[in-house]
Amino acid sequence: MKAQLTRPELDSLPSYLPSPIPLDGSGVPQVPDAARLALNELPFGPLPGVLDAVIRAATGSNRYPDMAAVAVRSALAGHHGITPDRVVTGFGSVYLLELLLKAVCEPGQEFIFPWRSYEAYPVVAVGAHMRPVPVPCSDGVDQDLDAMAAAVTRDTRVVLICNPNNPTGTAVTRAALTAFIDAVPDSVLVVLDEAYAEFVDDPDVPDGLREFGDRRNVVILRTMSKAWGLAGLRLGWLAAAPEVAEAMRKLLAPFATSTFAEVAALAALEQEKEVRRRVEYITAERARMFPVLKRIAPRTPVSHANFFWLPMRDPAAFAAHCKAGGVLVRDFPEAVRVTVGAAEENDRFLELAATEGALLAAGAGQ
Template sequence: MDFVAHSFFRPEIDSLPAYVAGKKALDASVIKLASNESPFPTLPAVQAAIATQLGGISRYPDIGSQVLTSKIAQFHGVAESNVTVSNGSVALIEKILNAVCTVNSKVVLPWRSFEAYPIAIQLAGARAVKVPLRPDGNADLDSMLLAIDANTRAILVCTPNNPTSSALTHTEVRDFLMQVPPHIPVLLDEAYIDYVEMEDAVRGVELLKEFKNVISLRTFSKAYGLAALRCGYALASEEITRGLIASATPFGVNSLAQTAAIAALDSVGEVKRRVRVIKHEREKMVNALCALGWCGPIPQGNFVWFNLGEESHRFATLSEDEGIIVRAFAGDGVRVTVAEPEGSLRLVRAYSAFRRI
């Protein structure tokens, strides 16, 4: 029998761009600065809490993550009906777009930004409308407004933006939201909000209380150091929260992730101390780089951006020669995580070599 070559999937699935993860260090002496992970060991309280749950993983977790939901609501001063917990904020983005996008719909986003966005948009059957960033590495909100049309079903804004580390101000985001049609959901990705150190920083909770179409997306993967457990959440209006819960994957957040996130919130003092350490290291790194001629966007995440264009690969190679793994975006630039002081020293040596050659 002759078989005709075909795909079992929709055309947009076959042409999905691949998500490129930061390379793993194969040598123990190499420092990975490619994935914006926390350099600290797992919080002691998290380790202890997880240990108490290992004997019960034969049972399904709490389907509604009730205890964690309550903790998050208290932490942000919102109602539990404003909180949706999920297996990572990326999963929430996928769920939201799948729920709101229709055939021939569009999603407006800044670019370059988080590389999972175009994948999620294409999976939802929509078209990504990529609006170039401003010279300072931030989303060009004025141009994004101009990109909205009758087919726009959602808007994505990442602040601090990944990978440029630039952050928008609360005032400019609020002015933007004032002009966005209220029927279009705005996904405000605040994965790196804990590391922001600037005047008039975005206050996502305040915005969602004023604008019913705002969805603030948060994660436990970064400042809280739970990247391996995949736990994130959305803060939104009651109406949006109901839709997110209705479309959620049953038992999507495993019991260890729920337990760890609860313990991490209870350890917020230590989390803030660790964040201060990263901010201090970021400041030292930037000062050293500036002395060598670096002039990238002012970093507000736990990473720094090198706007190197076609020179990105050369810098990534020099970094590997110094014993660090960085994240190169071909033709655009290089993102480097702020982590161990030794990693910063190696980065400065790599950039010094890059400038000399």
């Protein structure tokens, strides 16, 4: 028998899948005709100033970036009215989550998160040698904050709320979140993953950074990948208590914020008005799509993000039907997730979703 060379916990994790969207020789996605509604990306090109900043930075690409990423940390801090010592940046917020777990947890301690939620959570838990504790969402979509608070034990180190939740699009209210944070012991870190915060327009759903960010045991995860349109350049960030941020920075992979990510984020932060305009476009499209989607998949919850969750009978068949019609969506065992894209992409999706094959897969009318 061959000796096992890797950690046995990794055997049950899903393997890395190549992107369904092929790249050309220069790394540019080449799907001229398909609508990419599978990855919760923004459909727009770079914000004004971003491309110029990246091209200018390319002239210095033989040089390492600023290890401490001072400029972008200061800019993010200034933008959100916090101090730079509380900000950590890196190549995506998912990397920062794993780093946070490594910085605060002993091996074997518990990481509680909602389920179904973002697929990276169980993976980063294993990466950080923690015990993943998924807590089922009620009705399969709403994070059950009472059950999550009740799941906290002496071994719990971190509890995460994803607000709005990927992939269901649902959000927890200010009242529920306040009660939850008050109920969790001060020694347990509460992480609010707010990757989609910019798309929230319901006044009952809080801005966690503004409303809870000052609490010592609260950590806010944010990203420039979604509303700010920098997914390919990789810039995630988090706000934490200074001592937590400091501990994380000691563990950061060297140069975890590339020069390109840094200059692009600095240029993007100058474009808040345009970002708001783009977000309003998406939320208007979201409102337009919702009643149509309810007819196709009646259990679709209200979305607070830039995607919809469509519970249905045969998600794989529905996704295959969409792909054959030139629209890429993401199927899960119990539902399909579709990103709100540009109006013409959304129209294509709605048309396809209303054809006989799709309706059959969705189980509409049953």
